[in-house]
Amino acid sequence: MRAALGLDEHGYSSSVVEQVVTATARFASFRDATDAVRMAGIAISESQVRRRAHEVGAERIGQRDRKAIEHRRRQLPARVAVIPGAVAVEVDGGRIRTRGAERGPGVHESQNKEDKVAALVILTSSTFAHDPCPEPPARSRAPAA
DSSP states (O other): OHHHHTBOTTSOBHHHHHHHHHHHHHSSSHHHHHHHHHHTTOOOOHHHHHHHHHHHHHHHHHHHHHHHHHHHTTOSOOSSSSOOSEEEEEEEEEEEEEOOTTOOSSOSSOEEEEEEEEEEEEEOOOOOSSOSOSSOOGGGSOOOO
16 A cells, blocks of 8 residues: 555655655755744655665665666766767866956956866778878978987
């Protein structure tokens, strides 16, 4: 009967458990999370909130660990329609000079900040019946001694 009603073994529906877990994730203490859930009209004790949060947390940790193992074993399905033959990841970083927010043109409250940029590119190439450039270009060769 509980399963037909969508209740867990403790008598809470999945929507109540979701509210409890969301509150415990958003608030710094179980007491605050309990107060928030109670404000939503759900009668629940702080210890029940703590238990539900720990149970769901343990489930999520187990899911994460199983997924990590599947990833390492390459058992997860591809999340793209066509898997590319070759890809490259390009990463760069540097420093940029910024100014205060909404200060207009000019330098105001300047600061150095770090810039990080990454790109995932799909590599493609053409094939030829013969080498289109059998010898390196002259500018690429070492000067004759």
